Amino acid sequence: MAAGVAAWLPFARAAAIGWMPVANLPMPIAPTNKNKHQDELIILNVSGRRFQTWRNTLDRYPDTLLGSSEKEFFFNEETREYFFDRDPDVFRSILNFYRTGKLHYPRYECISAYDEELAFFGIIPEIISDCCYEEYKDRKRENAERLMDDLEDNKDSKLPNMTFRETMWRAFENPHTSTMALVFYYVTGFFIAISVITNVVETVPCGYMPNQRDIPCGERYTEAFFCMDTACVMIFTVEYLMRLFAAPSRYRFMRSVMSIIDVVAILPYYIGLVMTNNEDVSGAFVTLRVFRVFRIFKFSRHSQGLRILGYTLKSCASELGFLLFSLTMAIIIFATVMFYAEKGSSSSKFTSIPASFWYTIVTMTTLGYGDMVPKTIAGKIFGSICSLSGVLVIALPVPVIVSNFSRIYHQNQRADKRRAQKVQKARLSRMRISKSGSSSAFLHSKRNGLNQSLELTGSLEEDQQLKKTTSLLESQHHHLLHCLEKTTNHEFVDERLYEQGYMQTALQNFPSQSPSLSSEEGITGTCCSRRTKKSMQPLSATHTHSHTHNLQELSALHIQCGERQALNTSRSSLNLMSDESGSLNCKSSGLVTTAIITIPTPPSNNSRASPDAPPPPNPDAPPLPNPGNDVVKISAL
Amino acid sequence: MGALMVIFSLQTKQRRKMTDSVEDELELSAARHRPEALEQLEAQTRFSRKELQILYRGFKNECPSGVVNEDTFKEIYSQFFPQGDASTYAHFLFDAFDTDHNGSVSFEDFVMGLSILLRGTVQEKLNWAFNLYDINKDGYITKEEMLDIIKSIYDMMGKCTYPTLKEETPRQHVEIFFQKMDKNRDGVVTIDEFIDCCQNDENIMKSMQLFENVI
Numbered sequence: 001m002a003a004g005v006a007a008w009l010p011f012a013r014a015a016a017i018g019w020m021p022v023a024n025l026p027m028p029i030a031p032t033n034k035n036k037h038q039d040e041l042i043i044l045n046v047s048g049r050r051f052q053t054w055r056n057t058l059d060r061y062p063d064t065l066l067g068s069s070e071k072e073f074f075f076n077e078e079t080r081e082y083f084f085d086r087d088p089d090v091f092r093s094i095l096n097f098y099r100t101g102k103l104h105y106p107r108y109e110c111i112s113a114y115d116e117e118l119a120f121f122g123i124i125p126e127i128i129s130d131c132c133y134e135e136y137k138d139r140k141r142e143n144a145e146r147l148m149d150d151l152e153d154n155k156d157s158k159l160p161n162m163t164f165r166e167t168m169w170r171a172f173e174n175p176h177t178s179t180m181a182l183v184f185y186y187v188t189g190f191f192i193a194i195s196v197i198t199n200v201v202e203t204v205p206c207g208y209m210p211n212q213r214d215i216p217c218g219e220r221y222t223e224a225f226f227c228m229d230t231a232c233v234m235i236f237t238v239e240y241l242m243r244l245f246a247a248p249s250r251y252r253f254m255r256s257v258m259s260i261i262d263v264v265a266i267l268p269y270y271i272g273l274v275m276t277n278n279e280d281v282s283g284a285f286v287t288l289r290v291f292r293v294f295r296i297f298k299f300s301r302h303s304q305g306l307r308i309l310g311y312t313l314k315s316c317a318s319e320l321g322f323l324l325f326s327l328t329m330a331i332i333i334f335a336t337v338m339f340y341a342e343k344g345s346s347s348s349k350f351t352s353i354p355a356s357f358w359y360t361i362v363t364m365t366t367l368g369y370g371d372m373v374p375k376t377i378a379g380k381i382f383g384s385i386c387s388l389s390g391v392l393v394i395a396l397p398v399p400v401i402v403s404n405f406s407r408i409y410h411q412n413q414r415a416d417k418r419r420a421q422k423v424q425k426a427r428l429s430r431m432r433i434s435k436s437g438s439s440s441a442f443l444h445s446k447r448n449g450l451n452q453s454l455e456l457t458g459s460l461e462e463d464q465q466l467k468k469t470t471s472l473l474e475s476q477h478h479h480l481l482h483c484l485e486k487t488t489n490h491e492f493v494d495e496r497l498y499e500q501g502y503m504q505t506a507l508q509n510f511p512s513q514s515p516s517l518s519s520e521e522g523i524t525g526t527c528c529s530r531r532t533k534k535s536m537q538p539l540s541a542t543h544t545h546s547h548t549h550n551l552q553e554l555s556a557l558h559i560q561c562g563e564r565q566a567l568n569t570s571r572s573s574l575n576l577m578s579d580e581s582g583s584l585n586c587k588s589s590g591l592v593t594t595a596i597i598t599i600p601t602p603p604s605n606n607s608r609a610s611p612d613a614p615p616p617p618n619p620d621a622p623p624l625p626n627p628g629n630d631v632v633k634i635s636a637l
Numbered sequence: 638m639g640a641l642m643v644i645f646s647l648q649t650k651q652r653r654k655m656t657d658s659v660e661d662e663l664e665l666s667a668a669r670h671r672p673e674a675l676e677q678l679e680a681q682t683r684f685s686r687k688e689l690q691i692l693y694r695g696f697k698n699e700c701p702s703g704v705v706n707e708d709t710f711k712e713i714y715s716q717f718f719p720q721g722d723a724s725t726y727a728h729f730l731f732d733a734f735d736t737d738h739n740g741s742v743s744f745e746d747f748v749m750g751l752s753i754l755l756r757g758t759v760q761e762k763l764n765w766a767f768n769l770y771d772i773n774k775d776g777y778i779t780k781e782e783m784l785d786i787i788k789s790i791y792d793m794m795g796k797c798t799y800p801t802l803k804e805e806t807p808r809q810h811v812e813i814f815f816q817k818m819d820k821n822r823d824g825v826v827t828i829d830e831f832i833d834c835c836q837n838d839e840n841i842m843k844s845m846q847l848f849e850n851v852i
Contacts, residue, residue, distance in 0.1 A: 007695020011747070012717045013848050014754035015730050017762055018769045019790060020844040021835055022814060027844040039691065100698075480717060483847075488791050488810075490798040492720055 009476055016483050023487035031475040043081035044095070049088040050081070057098050060473065064122040066098065090117040097123065105132040111139040126430055137426070168246035185302070188239055192298045195232040198225060199292050233269040236262065236295075257310075258301060265295040305409075312405040319404070323397040327364070330393055334360045334386040341379040348375065359383075364390025443494055670703035672744040681745075682752035689748065696744055704741040707731050721795030729789060733769040755848060762845050763832045777825040783811045 013030075020027070042058070044051040044066075061067040076083045084091070090109060094117065097103040105114060105128055118125055128136050162170070171181035202218030202225055218225050240262045247253035268288040300306040313320065335356035342350040349372040350356045359372040363386050374383045485491050672678065678689055700709060707728065714727040734742050734750045753761050768774070772782045787807045796802065818826045818834045835841045 007698055008713050009717070010692075010695075010755075011751060012714060014751055015714075017754050017845065017848060018730070018733075018766055020847075021763070021766050021770075021831070021841055022787060022790065022810070023840070023844065024810075024813060026840050027847055030847050477717065484718070484790070484793060488794055490791075490794055490800065490802060490806075492794065493797050493799040 009473065009480075013476060013480050016480055019483065019487040023483075025486045025489060027486050028479060028482045030479055031472065044091075045076070045079070045081045045083045046086055046088045046091045047084070049091075051091065051095055053095065053098065060098060060101075061123075062474075066094075066121060068122075070122070086120060087113065087117060090114055094118070094121050094123065097127075102129040103127050103132075104129060105136040107135060111136070111143050115140075126433075133430075165246050166248070168242065169248060172243055172246060188235070189299070189302050191232050191235045192295055192302075194228070195236075195295050196293070198228045198232070199289075199295075229269060232295075233266050236266045236298075240266065258298075261294055261297045261300075264291055265298060268292055308409050309405065312401070312408050315408065316401045316404050319397045319400045323394070326393050326397075330364060330386075330389060331357055331360045334364070334382065334389075337382050338374060338379060338386070341382055342374055342376055345375045345379070350374075350379075360386060363387045365394065366391060443492060670741075670743050672703065678745065678748060682748050683756035684748065684752060692748060692751070693744060696747060704743050705747070706741050710742065718793045718795075720797060721793040723793045725785075725789035725792055729769060729772065729786060732772070733765070759836070759842065759845055760832065763835050764828070767828050767831050777827055778831070779825050780811055780815060783814060783826075784808065787811055787814075 039054050039056050041052050042055050044053070058066045058071075065071055071082055074082045074084055089106075090113065093104050093106055103123065115125065125136065170177055171184065175181045175185035203216045205214035206217040206220060240259070243259070243262075244250060244253060253259055268291050271288055300310065332353075335353050338359060339350050339353045339356045342348045342356075350359065356372075359374075362369050362372075363383060366387060368387075374380050481492065672693070675686060675689060678684075679686055682689070684692070697703070699705075699713060705713075710731045711724045711727040714730065715723040717723070731742065732738075734746050736746055736749070750765070753765050757765070767778070770778045770782060770786050772785060784807060787810050791802060791807050791810075794802065815824075815826065817838075818830055820830050820834070
């Protein structure tokens with residue numbers, strides 16, 4: 001419950017009077033405020049700067065330093081104030097947290113100093129409010145990475161026990177770890193360069209042959225180039241196989257971009273070996289050689305900048321898409337306009353709209369080859385508009401891409417990917433925690449039997465001593481929820497248990513058709529085994545949907561399943577709530593207590609308003625069918 | 638071409654934003670409200686000066702503008718019942734507190750209501766409860782009104798309850814209530830029947846005194 005609305009708790013409790021005439025059960029006693037002194041101002045002296053606030057404000061969060069009795073350790077008798085020798089600037093945010101219920105992170109603060117202050121005052125950072133949480137997490141992650149980088153530099157020197165495979169993989173990923181890795185790194189780089197240069201030089205015309213025609217070097221020195229190519233491909237193959245061997249997850253490695261580039265780089269050679277000089281496919285073979293140029297992409301392992309460029313393009317996909325889309329739109333529009341404008345002039349190159357596309361593209365990108373020019377006046381006018389708008393359209397998305405690139409360049413892209421996953425998960429879990437926090441607190445206190453003793457007709461002694469553990473605010477809130485339970489005659493349960501009960505009923509619905517015992521046993525057997533880890537289900541859930549004949553056997557099996565568990569939990573296993581404590585508080589007379597079995601009579605909806613139930617049986621003994629027509633429900637004991 | 642479209646959309650967005658901000662400002666200033674002086678409130682309610690101070694501080698903390706509108710009211714009330722949906726019941730509560738029916742609860746309304754609930758006589762409290770149940774404020778509680786109220790109370794429990802809430806549970810509850818309260822069996826409960834019946838019921842009497850020490 002947010003502290004901001006703690007001030008409204010009296011209102012919520014007063015409004016509960018609206019339920020009273022409707023309720024059928026007696027209400028629990030309200031928790032009393034034992035030490036009801038007037039609210040007083042307390043002075044917090046933090047390194048000389050005095051802060052003042054109401055004592056109640058600090059009491060809102062009893063599990064922090066300022067809200068608990070821990071602050072008494074800092075009480076200065078002479079000056080009658082609480083003195084803390086800490087940073088007063090950060091203390092501002094901390095005190096505001098008590099006042100408003102929201103913890104903010106000031107941007108100018110150092111992250112580790114802030115963390116230390118939070119730890120000192122007992123506040124967990126997860127409750128930083130949404131407005132500042134992203135910033136906080138960013139800074140924290142940067143700090144952690146900085147620390148990690150420092151650590152890694154020290155760590156690399158000492159790592160004795162890694163398997164050979166892991167050492168190899170590390171050598172491949174970080175060439176700076178050992179000299180062998182560095183040598184390997186440079187050798188492969190060298191061979192990539194050689195291979196690319198070979199591919200390029202192959203096509204340069206060098207020298208004449210007797211038949212008076214320039215032939216490229218590749219055809220003149222065929223063997224030499226072939227040997228070069230073979231050597232490079234062998235080195236690349238060996239490297240690829242070594243990486244494949246060393247990769248921790250081979251499947252993931254094979255799917256990664258770099259390995260695909262590797263494969264594409266060496267495949268043409270092998271395909272060329274396999275395919276001999278077959279006339280039909282030699283054309284295709286020539287095309288394959290184009291793929292050899294992909295070897296140049298292997299350089300991206302060697303250059304961080306290249307990788308970042310690739311990642312930028314991938315991450316700016318939307319901006320690039322927009323650029324492409326707007327360009328396409330503009331091209332089509334202007335091409336159409338130019339075509340119709342130039343239709344009149346003779347010997348016009350603008351023979352069709354697709355033919356005009358070339359002119360439009362060349363003009364919009366301000367290339368202006370001049371192979372197609374408009375001749376009519378209208379064509380010239382539209383041509384100039386086209387070139388002007390081309391400048392604007394292209395200039396707009398480019399700065400976005402540029403800024404993206406520079407942003408990514410300054411941060412590691414690995415951190416981005418890691419962060420994207422964790423922030424989303426952390427955010428969702430935080431929202432879930434805050435939502436379930438208060439409800440689970442209530443259920444928790446119920447389990448500990450705190451509320452059981454608070455009844456108008458019950459005794460007062462126990463609740464005095466139990467009150468110490470929860471703050472007054474919490475106990476009042478729980479009292480309110482307890483009143484609601486009494487009004488509606490239903491109880492709050494844990495979501496997990498509720499869902500189990502729900503699944504249980506769904507399961508029970510199915511075997512009602514088949515009379516065979518074995519199938520039911522199989523089903524209950526599985527569901528029992530599934531539930532051995534968790535507490536056993538309220539069998540009342542099944543009985544509320546009272547089936548006909550087979551319930552007797554089913555319930556017998558259930559109770560036998562319960563027997564298989566440890567004896568001390570068998571009784572509590574039939575309980576809904578008190579699994580840990582196992583203490584049975586039988587004072588709650590309002591709830592239907594017992595259980596056992598049903599009988600194969602037509603179902604009668606046992607409404608909860610009937611509190612007259614037979615005394616609780618011993619659940620360990622095998623149950624016998626009750627004579628007569630009482631369908632009894634199993635419920636919390 | 639694309640540039641032209643972008644510039645055009647930017648212009649319209651700016652224009653829209655300007656008009657929006659002007660309207661927003663007007664709205665904010667209109668919703669500000671200052672309560673009457675402390676002495677007046679002290680005379681009108683049964684709270685002491687200090688209690689009024691504490692109440693006002695809490696009120697102003699959550700609603701700096703001085704009035705609560707229905708959405709804020711529902712939000713605040715829902716925070717106390719995380720498992721269920723408290724908005725329907727909060728709506729009825731809002732109607733009960735908003736005595737002059739102007740769509741917002743000011744501090745005076747708030748404190749008057751609380752004064753009845755916490756410091757009023759049993760008669761006044763029962764009167765207030767009757768007013769809460771009588772949704773259309775015609776002086777009679779019909780079965781439909783009661784069903785709405787009870788359903789909203791059950792909504793606050795949420796769905797994770799034990800035993801699971803069934804469809805007819807609210808209806809049964811209404812039946813029980815009417816059996817108890819509707820003495821002349823005419824299908825509606827008047828204020829006299831209500832007060833009469835509640836005064837004869839010990840449980841209800843006891844529970845009315847439950848929240849005496851809330852402030």
